[in-house]
Amino acid sequence: xxxxxxxxxxxxxxxxxxxxxxxxxxxxxxxxxxxxxxxxxxxxxxxxxxxxxxxxxxxxxxxxxxxxxxxxxxxxxxxxxxxxxxxxxxxxxxxxxxxxxxxxxxxxxxxxxxxxxxxxxxxxxxxxxxxxxxxxxxxxxxxxxxxxxxxxxxxxxxxxxxxxxxxxxxxxxxxxxxxxxxxxxxxxxxxxxxxxxxxxxxxxxxxxxxxxxxxxxxxxxxxxxxxxxxxxxxxxxxxxxxxxxxxxxxxxxxxxxxxxxx
Ligand code: 1HE
Numbered sequence: 001x002x003x004x005x006x007x008x009x010x011x012x013x014x015x016x017x018x019x020x021x022x023x024x025x026x027x028x029x030x031x032x033x034x035x036x037x038x039x040x041x042x043x044x045x046x047x048x049x050x051x052x053x054x055x056x057x058x059x060x061x062x063x064x065x066x067x068x069x070x071x072x073x074x075x076x077x078x079x080x081x082x083x084x085x086x087x088x089x090x091x092x093x094x095x096x097x098x099x100x101x102x103x104x105x106x107x108x109x110x111x112x113x114x115x116x117x118x119x120x121x122x123x124x125x126x127x128x129x130x131x132x133x134x135x136x137x138x139x140x141x142x143x144x145x146x147x148x149x150x151x152x153x154x155x156x157x158x159x160x161x162x163x164x165x166x167x168x169x170x171x172x173x174x175x176x177x178x179x180x181x182x183x184x185x186x187x188x189x190x191x192x193x194x195x196x197x198x199x200x201x202x203x204x205x206x207x208x209x210x211x212x213x214x215x216x217x218x219x220x221x222x223x224x225x226x227x228x229x230x231x232x233x234x235x236x237x238x239x240x241x242x243x244x245x246x247x248x249x250x251x252x253x254x255x256x257x258x259x260x261x262x
Pocket of ligand 1: 025
């Protein structure tokens with residue numbers, strides 16, 4: 001694989017850290033950058049058991065590269081094809097079977113929010129803000145927000161977000177499910193790395209079931225969903241790898257859950 005220009009890829013044991021490094025454009029996603037993002041999640045470094053998705057600079061991601069869009073003056077079919085590329089790339093992030101922890105800061109807007117929504121856990125630091133400003137720019141979402149963001153915040157709220165271009169800060173984002181944890185300014189990356197290291201210690205089959213199964217089952221009817229849940233549990237609960245963990249629990253060698261610790 002040739003060296004990417006718009007992302008960096010670093011491995012720390014089983015954790016692979018993918019960083020958007022186009023800070024002069026506020027990490028706006030161009031066609032080339034999208035392909036680089038897709039490639040690393042499609043073919044992760046050997047031994048990857050979890051990902052951190054991070055960004056350089058003050059902002060996570062400003063969405064679609066509006067300059068490239070303007071300059072290319074794409075035809076309807078060209079943009080449809082582009083959307084399909086976004087969908088393909090973000091589907092790989094969501095469904096490759098490997099957990100992705102996003103470290104959010106500054107603007108997480110438009111296509112940047114679509115990218116974050118494809119990650120499984122979102123850690124936001126103080127100063128993060130979420131928005132869908134597409135309406136204001138006269139455009140529409142095209143990277144999966146109508147599916148992923150609408151499911152998080154409800155379709156009605158997404159309509160409002162797009163019409164009003166209102167921004168939600170990290171705390172409000174936490175209430176709405178746009179992020180799962182808020183940390184002090186400057187701490188999102190270290191917390192995401194810590195969580196990714198913890199998640200990497202889960203059996204891969206268990207992580208696979210969690211990150212692919214829950215979303216897919218929620219696309220199914222109740223009957224199909226319950227059946228699919230049984231099939232996944234059948235594979236995970238009978239995995240010989242989990243026996244040691246249960247024994248460690250019985251012999252009180254594992255840390256107990258504590259109230260109020262997230
Ligand atoms: C960009 C982009 C971009 C910045 N494409 N070049 N997304 C938006 O509508 C967000 C647009 N961006 C912003 O609102 C602001 O840039 C930020 C709040 C993210 C950051 O503000 P700030 O003051 O730190 O930076 P800036 O001066 O606005 O931007 C720095 C440079 O990055 C500037 O270029 P320069 O040549 O003047 O230095 C900006 O033009 C450039 N820049 N954002 C291209 N998005 C699959 S469909 C998805 C639909 C969408 O995502 S719509 C995009 C929504």
